[in-house]
Amino acid sequence: MRPVLLITGGSTGIGAACARGAARQGYDIALNYRNSEAEANAVADACRADGARVLLCRGDVADPAEINGVFAAIDAEFRRLDALINNAGIVDQTATLTQMDHARLRRMFDINVIGAMLVAKEAVLRMQAQGEGGVIVNISSAAARLGSGKQYLDYAASKAAIDCFTKGLSDEVAADNIRVMAVRPGLIETPIHAKGGEPGRADKLAHMVPMQRKGTAEEIARPVLWLLSEEASYITGSTLDVTGGR
Numbered sequence: 001m002r003p004v005l006l007i008t009g010g011s012t013g014i015g016a017a018c019a020r021g022a023a024r025q026g027y028d029i030a031l032n033y034r035n036s037e038a039e040a041n042a043v044a045d046a047c048r049a050d051g052a053r054v055l056l057c058r059g060d061v062a063d064p065a066e067i068n069g070v071f072a073a074i075d076a077e078f079r080r081l082d083a084l085i086n087n088a089g090i091v092d093q094t095a096t097l098t099q100m101d102h103a104r105l106r107r108m109f110d111i112n113v114i115g116a117m118l119v120a121k122e123a124v125l126r127m128q129a130q131g132e133g134g135v136i137v138n139i140s141s142a143a144a145r146l147g148s149g150k151q152y153l154d155y156a157a158s159k160a161a162i163d164c165f166t167k168g169l170s171d172e173v174a175a176d177n178i179r180v181m182a183v184r185p186g187l188i189e190t191p192i193h194a195k196g197g198e199p200g201r202a203d204k205l206a207h208m209v210p211m212q213r214k215g216t217a218e219e220i221a222r223p224v225l226w227l228l229s230e231e232a233s234y235i236t237g238s239t240l241d242v243t244g245g246r
């Protein structure tokens, strides 16, 4: 039986690369996205061509009712859930704290932190009920260590919360054989930079990376999928930097 994997934010970038890789590795996939329907359809088609059963599930992770809708669709289609890549996330325009208002901070934390926690909660409930364990990989960021002052410290703080959440949840569910880890990507070429108003950001900052280059979404997807696999069976609570040394 193929394990069932939910990927939030699977329409573009890192989530899309994880979906394509997971299909090749034998997972069936629930592919969540919020706006990018055409891109999500293209990812789903590529996964199906590699033999995966794919459920496209649109839903905003900042909205608890929409999260419930995503899980209801998964329950109806697959009746189980074995793995989660908690990947949906946003940045915002470059700004200092003095330029940030309450609405910006709320949106950042609603999507990047509370959304990720509620998605993980629903996944854990299903994994515990199945009684066969499970695996969760949260997508953090090197920003959680770097702080991102004068760029987007709200984003960095949201990802630091994900690192802490990863450790806490891993302790809570380890005895249920549910492993929980985080991956901290560095500067990766994806649409996220353009969405934050800086399309050339990865190229502009590549000189700050010890390896002197930006990374690709596939270079994040490979270690994420390794953490999901039995190869990583004694790893939990860990946070893995995938940053070219940054």
Ligand code: NAP
Pocket: 008, 009, 010, 011, 012, 013, 014, 015, 032, 033, 034, 035, 036, 037, 059, 060, 061, 062, 087, 088, 089, 090, 091, 111, 139, 140, 141, 142, 184, 185, 186, 187, 188, 189, 190, 191, 192, 193, 195
């Ligand atoms: P991306 O290409 O912009 O992908 C983000 C994905 O998240 C898209 O599928 C987007 O869907 C989805 N999404 C955004 N808000 C959502 C919401 N409220 N509900 C549901 N889905 C939502 O960016 P990416 O670079 O691959 O980012 C993936 C993760 O990696 C994020 O958590 C990001 O913080 C993290 N990361 C990225 C980098 C980097 O340099 N790229 C570095 C460190 C960490 P729609 O487009 O359909 O809205």
